[in-house]
Amino acid sequence: xxxxxxxxxxxxxxxxxxxxxxxxxxxxxxxxxxxxxxxxxxxxxxxxxxxxxxxxxxxxxxxxxxxxxxxxxxxxxxxxxxxxxxxxxxxxxxxxxxxxxxxxxxxxxxxxxxxxxxxxxxxxxxxxxxxxxxxxxxxxxxxxxxxxxxxxxxxxxxxxxxxxxxxxxxxxxxxxxxxxxxxxxxxxxxxxxxxxxxxxxxxxxxxxxxxxxxxxxxxxxxxxxxxxxxxxxxxxxxxxxxxxxxxxxxxxxxxxxxxxxxxxxxxxxxxxxxxxxxxxxxxxxxxxxxxxxxxxxxxxxxxxxxxxxxxxxxxxxxxxxxxxxxxxxxxxxxxxxxxxxxxxxxxxxxxxxxxxxxxxxxxxxxxxxxxxxxxxxxxxxxxxxxxxxxxxxxxxxxxxxxxxxxxxxxxxxxxxxxxxxxxxxxxxxxxxxxxxxxxxxxxxxxxxxxxxxxxxxxxxxxxxxxxxxxxxxxxxxxxxxxxxxxxxxxxxxxxxxxxxxxxxxxxxxxxxxxxxxxxxxxxxxxxxxxxxxxxxxxxxxxxxxxxxxxxxxxxxxxxxxxxxxxxxxxxxxxxxxxxxxxxxxxxxxxxxxx
Amino acid sequence: xxxxxxxxxxxxxxxxxxxxxxxxxxxxxxxxxxxxxxxxxxxxxxxxxxxxxxxxxxxxxxxxxxxxxxxxxxxxxxxxxxxxxxxxxxxxxxxxxxxxxxxxxxxxxxxxxxxxxxxxxxxxxxxxxxxxxxxxxxxxxxxxxxxxxxxxxxxxxxxxxxxxxxxxxxxxxxxxxxxxxxxxxxxxxxxxxxxxxxxxxxxxxxxxxxxxxxxxxxxxxxxxxxxxxxxxxxxxxxxxxxxxxxxxxxxxxxxxxxxxxxxxxxxxxxxxxxxxxxxxxxxxxxxxxxxxxxxxxxxxxxxxxxxxxxxxxxxxxxxxxxxxxxxxxxxxxxxxxxxxxxxxxxxxxxxxxxxxxxxxxxxxxxxxxxxxxxxxxxxxxxx
Numbered sequence: 020x021x022x023x024x025x026x027x028x029x030x031x032x033x034x035x036x037x038x039x040x041x042x043x044x045x046x047x048x049x050x051x052x053x054x055x056x057x058x059x060x061x062x063x064x065x066x067x068x069x070x071x072x073x074x075x076x077x078x079x080x081x082x083x084x085x086x087x088x089x090x091x092x093x094x095x096x097x098x099x100x101x102x103x104x105x106x107x108x109x110x111x112x113x114x115x116x117x118x119x120x121x122x123x124x125x126x127x128x129x130x131x132x133x134x135x136x137x138x139x140x141x142x143x144x145x146x147x148x149x150x151x152x153x154x155x156x157x158x159x160x161x162x163x164x165x166x167x168x169x170x171x172x173x174x175x176x177x178x179x180x181x182x183x184x185x186x187x188x189x190x191x192x193x194x195x196x197x198x199x200x201x202x203x204x205x206x207x208x209x210x211x212x213x214x215x216x217x218x219x220x221x222x223x224x225x226x227x228x229x230x231x232x233x234x235x236x237x238x239x240x241x242x243x244x245x246x247x248x249x250x251x252x253x254x255x256x257x258x259x260x261x262x263x264x265x266x267x268x269x270x271x272x273x274x275x276x277x278x279x280x281x282x283x284x285x286x287x288x289x290x291x292x293x294x295x296x297x298x299x300x301x302x303x304x305x306x307x308x309x310x311x312x313x314x315x316x317x318x319x320x321x322x323x324x325x326x327x328x329x330x331x332x333x334x335x336x337x338x339x340x341x342x343x344x345x346x347x348x349x350x351x352x353x354x355x356x357x358x359x360x361x362x363x364x365x366x367x368x369x370x371x372x373x374x375x376x377x378x379x380x381x382x383x384x385x386x387x388x389x390x391x392x393x394x395x396x397x398x399x400x401x402x403x404x405x406x407x408x409x410x411x412x413x414x415x416x417x418x419x420x421x422x423x424x425x426x427x428x429x430x431x432x433x434x435x436x437x438x439x440x441x442x443x444x445x446x447x448x449x450x451x452x453x454x455x456x457x458x459x460x461x462x463x464x465x466x467x468x469x470x471x472x473x474x475x476x477x478x479x480x481x482x483x484x485x486x487x488x489x490x491x492x493x494x495x496x497x498x499x500x501x502x503x504x505x506x507x508x509x510x511x512x513x514x515x516x517x518x519x520x521x522x523x524x525x526x527x528x529x530x531x532x533x534x535x536x537x538x539x540x541x542x543x544x545x546x547x548x549x550x551x552x553x554x555x556x557x558x559x560x561x562x563x564x565x566x567x568x569x570x571x572x573x574x575x576x577x578x579x580x581x582x583x584x585x586x587x588x589x590x591x592x593x594x595x596x597x598x599x600x601x602x603x604x605x606x607x608x609x610x611x612x613x
Numbered sequence: 614x615x616x617x618x619x620x621x622x623x624x625x626x627x628x629x630x631x632x633x634x635x636x637x638x639x640x641x642x643x644x645x646x647x648x649x650x651x652x653x654x655x656x657x658x659x660x661x662x663x664x665x666x667x668x669x670x671x672x673x674x675x676x677x678x679x680x681x682x683x684x685x686x687x688x689x690x691x692x693x694x695x696x697x698x699x700x701x702x703x704x705x706x707x708x709x710x711x712x713x714x715x716x717x718x719x720x721x722x723x724x725x726x727x728x729x730x731x732x733x734x735x736x737x738x739x740x741x742x743x744x745x746x747x748x749x750x751x752x753x754x755x756x757x758x759x760x761x762x763x764x765x766x767x768x769x770x771x772x773x774x775x776x777x778x779x780x781x782x783x784x785x786x787x788x789x790x791x792x793x794x795x796x797x798x799x800x801x802x803x804x805x806x807x808x809x810x811x812x813x814x815x816x817x818x819x820x821x822x823x824x825x826x827x828x829x830x831x832x833x834x835x836x837x838x839x840x841x842x843x844x845x846x847x848x849x850x851x852x853x854x855x856x857x858x859x860x861x862x863x864x865x866x867x868x869x870x871x872x873x874x875x876x877x878x879x880x881x882x883x884x885x886x887x888x889x890x891x892x893x894x895x896x897x898x899x900x901x902x903x904x905x906x907x908x909x910x911x912x913x914x915x916x917x918x919x920x921x922x923x924x925x926x927x928x929x930x931x932x933x934x935x936x937x938x939x940x941x942x943x944x945x946x947x948x949x950x951x952x953x954x955x956x957x958x959x960x961x962x963x964x965x966x967x968x969x970x971x972x973x974x975x976x977x978x979x980x981x982x983x984x985x986x987x988x989x990x991x992x993x994x995x996x
Contacts, residue, residue, distance in 0.1 A: 072812045363682070
């Protein structure tokens with residue numbers, strides 16, 4: 020192809036240009052490689068969700084309230100610790116430790132519920148953690164047994180129902196009484212209010228200022244009459260004395276009356292004040308009675324609701340009673356039911372106990388935070404001597420998988436490079452040529468990671484081995500180019516050898532690259548797509564190695580050929596011989612001058 | 614010196630192939646059939662927990678908990694109202710006496726199976742209190758009265774579940790149990806408008822097994838088909854394309870057969886390995902056939918062309934194959950079992966294709982040339 024011919028000629032004569040462009044791109048991809056993210060595999064997405072088994076499983080998970088996600092703390096006897104006092108997990112120190120872990124875990128966001136030996140024991144011991152080993156053992160051994168044969172269910176239900184009826188009747192009576200009280204209080208409140216109004220009016224009336232000026236005027240009149248009598252009646256007149264006495268009596272009486280009225284006026288004011296105070300007090304009583312009435316009405320409402328609730332309970336009990344009566348005119352009791360949840364949290368040899376943490380749905384970031392918080396709890400909570408504790412679960416495993424990606428890649432890559440270098444060095448009988456062919460995979464992996472980082476493609480644990488595989492596959496391109504160049508060098512100069520190398524290898528290597536890409540792409544054509552990302556990364560790696568083999572490797576080979584030690588020696592030798600010639604010529608000139 | 618030794622070795626192989634092409638071809642085919650019989654023994658790894666590294670503390674702890682607290686297989690049988698199967702007399706609430714009787718009957722039948730350790734369902738709960746009432750309102754009252762009963766019904770009372778614990782063993786046992794479960798479900802009398810589906814870890818693992826088998830065939834088939842077309846386009850010659858494809862077929866059958874004989878499992882991580890091997894192994898056949906034709910174009914006959922091409926290309930593709938294998942062998946040093954298995958299978962595959970390219974392809978080149986020559990002579994003779 021003409022374009023290939025032109026390219027090969029350009030490369031052969033301008034290797035530095037090609038190398039520079041390649042190195043610049045490599046620099047960009049080195050930056051891209053720093054952006055690569057690691058993530059864990061989500062096995063729940065391994066199988067497509069359109070299969071009936073998966074649909075049913077997801078339906079059950081959503082509809083029956085199970086998140087499907089849980090972690091388990093495992094606390095067990097430390098068998099290697101021979102000096103420990105704890106030789107049975109049913110120990111109060113262990114229980115306290117379990118309780119501490121449980122309580123701390125409950126506070127973590129993302130944990131929907133925590134169940135453990137301590138929660139069970141507390142529920143069986145009125146909310147209190149047992150304080151002795153004997154009590155712990157006793158509670159665990161006391162399984163709850165519900166045996167219908169020992170319970171006359173129908174009678175019990177009827178008695179309960181009767182009792183509830185009686186409570187309901189009492190409540191109704193109480194309600195009636197309270198209603199009457201409420202009415203009475205209401206009436207009293209109104210009456211008191213009315214009395215208060217009347218008193219206020221009386222008080223107002225009594226408090227008015229009395230006008231005694233008319234009496235004063237009468238007193239003045241009597242004084243004037245007295246004076247008139249003195250003026251008009253002879254003192255010797257037998258009526259003079261009577262008249263004077265009468266006037267004096269009237270005046271005295273009027274004065275006393277005036278005084279009395281003044282005193283009573285003061286008294287009325289006092290009475291008015293007292294009546295004011297009484298009115299105020301009565302207002303307060305009225306307010307209080309209103310409040311009492313309100314309170315009574317609320318109690319009535321509560322009673323009505325309680326009554327309704329009791330009626331519903333009664334109906335339920337009647338239903339059960341009827342059912343039992345239905346099913347057995349000859350009542351046949353069912354199986355004995357034993358409720359004992361302890362075996363789910365305590366191993367049969369009493370060496371291990373577990374704490375179950377049920378989890379809400381959460382993102383990957385939240386899962387990592389949860390794991391970190393649980394690790395912190397585990398580290399900061401003092402473990403009793405003689406036991407060991409840890410936790411496990413899908414989220415913890417997922418985190419470990421994610422953390423293993425980097426080290427896995429590093430170790431497999433190092434081993435891969437070492438093995439490959441040994442093989443190619445033997446193949447070419449030359450370490451230098453082996454290293455040059457290795458450039459295909461070194462640059463190829465940088466380009467692969469760089470492109471993945473720049474495109475935001477993450478790496479999961481299945482892909483952790485991809486780097487090693489890319490190296491194993493990509494080295495072929497380096498070997499082919501170096502091998503063919505060596506063969507062409509036997510017949511041609513450096514530039515011609517490289518032109519022939521590219522012309523004779525590009526199509527074969529392209530076909531093999533395409534075949535590899537097809538194989539990798541086909542991996543994502545099945546129903547299980549979890550390895551599709553691996554195929555994509557492998558395809559990218561192989562393509563990168565091919566491009567390196569067509570660009571950077573040939574450029575390095577050409578430059579390597581031109582800048583060999585022999586050439587350097589030749590150049591140095593050429594310089595020396597030039598200098599010797601120059602010195603000889605100088606000496607000759609000097610001699611001639613002389 | 615070593616190079617000369619290797620060249621001599623390849624020349625020796627070429628000589629043997631030229632002299633005994635037909636016999637060696639027959640041996641190759643018979644050997645492939647024998648090795649290929651191992652394919653039926655390939656073990657499918659459907660338990661994803663087996664891919665967890667056993668030396669990790671978190672995995673050790675998980676296994677410890679299973680051992681101490683009894684790891685069992687849980688099967689969940691979902692019984693739900695099916696709108697598609699609804700008739701006028703179909704129940705409209707899952708808390709129907711006919712539905713619960715079906716649940717009860719199914720539960721009792723399941724209890725009879727040896728491998729089942731426990732069955733929990735709404736039907737079994739009613740058994741403890743004397744049976745299922747005839748009246749649906751009574752049923753609802755009782756369910757409302759017992760909180761334990763509500764765990765068996767979903768929020769809108771359109772579905773109920775039977776939770777079955779069993780010890781099922783290996784994949785074959787699980788498949789047999791699944792068939793038995795289907796038989797039991799089909800044998801139970803049930804009202805119209807109900808759909809019964811079984812799920813849980815064993816069922817999903819069986820599905821995974823079916824998908825692995827399916828994907829192995831599909832991905833290999835797609836890869837083989839497209840690569841074959843590519844090679845035809847490249848060579849523009851069907852015969853050459855077949856010759857290039859020959860080591861791929863032999864190599865793939867050897868790889869899968871050896872996996873079966875050695876008990877190397879196939880899992881969700883390795884299901885696409887055939888497609889990968891086909892893609893990676895194509896180049897060996899291409900290089901050998903191309904080099905042979907280059908020598909033929911120089912005027913050499915079959916034997917000379919083969920004696921020239923096999924040593925010349927043999928070293929190159931052997932080095933290439935070994936380096937590729939080295940990359941895959943490095944995976945054996947990881948802690949993840951699924952990556953280790955990937956490394957094992959890929960190494961095996963590449964080596965098989967490499968060996969097939971060096972040992973089998975030249976045989977068929979020689980046979981093809983002799984048959985072509987024979988037909989030409991016959992045609993000349995007829996003329």
